[in-house]
Amino acid sequence: MLEATGVAAGYGRKRIVHGVDLAVGKGEIVLVLGHNGAGKTTLMRTLFGLLPAAEGTIRYEGRDIAGRRPAENVADGIAFIPQGHGIFRTLSVRDNLDLGAFVEPDKSLLPERLDTVFRMFPILKERASQIGGTLSGGQQQMLAIGMALMHAPRLVILDEPSIGLAPNLVDKVMEAIAYINRTMGTTILMVEQNVKYSLPIASRVAVLKTGRKIYDGPPDPLHDRVELMKLF
Amino acid sequence: MDLVLQLLVNGVINGSHYALLGIGFGIIFGPTRITHFAYGPIFAVGAYGCWASVAWLGLPVPAAALAGVLAAAGVGALSYLWLYRPFERRGSSHLVVLIASLGLFITLENLIGIVFGTDTKVVPGLSPDIFLWGPVVVTSIQLWQVAALAGIALALFAFLRRSRHGKALMAMTDNGEMAQIIGIDTVRVSLTAFAVGSAVAAVPAILILLKEGATPHMGFIAVFMAFVAVIVGGIGSFRGAIIGGYAVGIVENIGMWKLPTEWQSTIAFVVLFLILLFKPSGLFGRRVR
Ligand SMILES: Nc1ncnc2c1ncn2[C@@H]1O[C@H](COP(=O)(O)OP(=O)(O)OP(=O)(O)O)[C@@H](O)[C@H]1O
Ligand SMILES: [Mg+2]
Numbered sequence: 248m249l250e251a252t253g254v255a256a257g258y259g260r261k262r263i264v265h266g267v268d269l270a271v272g273k274g275e276i277v278l279v280l281g282h283n284g285a286g287k288t289t290l291m292r293t294l295f296g297l298l299p300a301a302e303g304t305i306r307y308e309g310r311d312i313a314g315r316r317p318a319e320n321v322a323d324g325i326a327f328i329p330q331g332h333g334i335f336r337t338l339s340v341r342d343n344l345d346l347g348a349f350v351e352p353d354k355s356l357l358p359e360r361l362d363t364v365f366r367m368f369p370i371l372k373e374r375a376s377q378i379g380g381t382l383s384g385g386q387q388q389m390l391a392i393g394m395a396l397m398h399a400p401r402l403v404i405l406d407e408p409s410i411g412l413a414p415n416l417v418d419k420v421m422e423a424i425a426y427i428n429r430t431m432g433t434t435i436l437m438v439e440q441n442v443k444y445s446l447p448i449a450s451r452v453a454v455l456k457t458g459r460k461i462y463d464g465p466p467d468p469l470h471d472r473v474e475l476m477k478l479f
Numbered sequence: 480m481d482l483v484l485q486l487l488v489n490g491v492i493n494g495s496h497y498a499l500l501g502i503g504f505g506i507i508f509g510p511t512r513i514t515h516f517a518y519g520p521i522f523a524v525g526a527y528g529c530w531a532s533v534a535w536l537g538l539p540v541p542a543a544a545l546a547g548v549l550a551a552a553g554v555g556a557l558s559y560l561w562l563y564r565p566f567e568r569r570g571s572s573h574l575v576v577l578i579a580s581l582g583l584f585i586t587l588e589n590l591i592g593i594v595f596g597t598d599t600k601v602v603p604g605l606s607p608d609i610f611l612w613g614p615v616v617v618t619s620i621q622l623w624q625v626a627a628l629a630g631i632a633l634a635l636f637a638f639l640r641r642s643r644h645g646k647a648l649m650a651m652t653d654n655g656e657m658a659q660i661i662g663i664d665t666v667r668v669s670l671t672a673f674a675v676g677s678a679v680a681a682v683p684a685i686l687i688l689l690k691e692g693a694t695p696h697m698g699f700i701a702v703f704m705a706f707v708a709v710i711v712g713g714i715g716s717f718r719g720a721i722i723g724g725y726a727v728g729i730v731e732n733i734g735m736w737k738l739p740t741e742w743q744s745t746i747a748f749v750v751l752f753l754i755l756l757f758k759p760s761g762l763f764g765r766r767v768r
Binding site for chain 1: 570646647649650653654656657659660661662663664715
């Protein structure tokens with residue numbers, strides 16, 4: 248589905264990601280781990296087109312997408328949920344969800360999608376007219392996921408969806424991601440530090456260290472704490 | 480008492496003018512976060528576009544006004560495409576963009592002076608009606624200033640709430656990166672903002688032309704007052720820019736009750752200063768990230 252080879256990226260002249268290969272198969276949940284500052288966010292932003300790739304190729308469903316603008320990638324079925332506040336803080340929940348479908352040309356599909364989002368996160372329906380920035384952290388993350396679903400993406404890239412959430416909420420968010428993957432067949436590429444909750448739903452794991460990939464394989468060996476620690 | 484009433488009415492009239500300036504400036508600043516000082520001379524382009532269409536092409540005033548609005552919108556859009564966009568692409572700092580904007584301010588102002596001369600241009604054969612309402616005197620142009628604000632504010636409100644471009648503009652004002660993430664073409668939104676904001680600025684400029692004439696330097700006080708209205712009202716708030724404009728207009732005119740007229744623009748500055756000191760987010764400001 249997504250195939251990156253030799254991707255290098257950074258800010259200005261400073262290289263952060265050095266020649267990373269990353270493949271995400273259709274229907275997979277691929278987890279990206281790595282220490283703080285390893286370049287996980289930089290890599291995700293590059294794959295999505297928010298940052299230019301200095302080197303390497305990025306293919307999505309067989310098409311070369313390196314150098315495409317985010318707007319084109321969104322229209323082509325990729326959603327990105329950034330680290331932190333992936334919502335419009337001054338707009339209402341409902342406006343946020345509507346904006347999530349900004350690129351959808353067929354607006355007649357939206358009521359049904361809105362329904363799906365509200366069924367998955369009933370709290371968003373209750374709070375539909377509340378201003379996004381006044382939601383709790385967990386609710387904001389649900390809203391961010393809901394916005395992404397509003398344009399029915401085939402690939403969702405998430406950057407640390409559990410950051411700053413209480414453990415029981417982390418569990419809920421991971422459950423929602425697994426549910427989306429299972430029931431909608433959406434492919435997931437996710438950065439997540441909280442291995443306790445994210446490893447169980449992952450089909451494959453890549454580990455980054457100072458901008459290079461040092462592990463790529465099944466999640467099972469990483470359940471062992473010692474193995475995991477070795478990689479960091 | 481009669482004097483205070485007249486000053487209050489003048490305050491509302493000037494307030495409408497400032498509010499319009501603020502809306503135009505804010506619609507550009509909100510999504511782009513560009514401190515667009517060249518908004519001043521582009522305001523003047525609106526007035527001179529109208530004047531030239533009357534004096535050189537012989538168009539009737541309403542058609543000439545439309546020409547002025549289009550001229551300002553065009554120059555505004557080009558200033559984004561040719562000046563700000565290249566800096567944006569390079570990821571230049573706010574300071575660099577600010578200096579570029581000042582450069583454009585000076586260039587445009589001089590250009591206007593070279594093309595039109597530095598004397599005051601008035602639209603010939605225009606005599607506004609004067610109305611006496613009890614002790615209060617107003618002119619038809621002053622009424623137009625108030626009506627223009629009301630009409631434009633309503634139209635823009637509908638544009639921002641209903642149209643696709645308007646919603647994209649609101650989204651980008653909230654968070655530019657998120658706007659990109661949901662697939663909004665932020666370059667197009669910025670271009671729209673520059674065109675619409677400049678068109679809005681042309682309207683008060685044309686009314687000033689009709690009221691007291693145009694000079695190449697007329698843009699300076701315009702961008703200053705626009706800036707004050709936006710800061711006082713709160714960055715990123717449409718309602719704030721309007722209320723900020725009225726607040727400054729009314730305070731300024733009521734100030735005339737006890738102070739000589741030379742103090743008028745100083746009052747605006749004092750209001751700005753106090754707001755920056757005690758309520759930096761403005762009266763209606765949304766906290767900036
Ligand atoms: N906008 C930026 N400009 C310059 N350097 C940056 C920028 N953003 C990130 N960096 C640097 O790039 C490096 C990698 O950052 P990145 O955000 O990709 O790491 P990360 O793996 O996502 O970390 P975390 O787990 O803390 O989110 C860091 O050293 C950081 O300081
Ligand atoms: Mg990160």
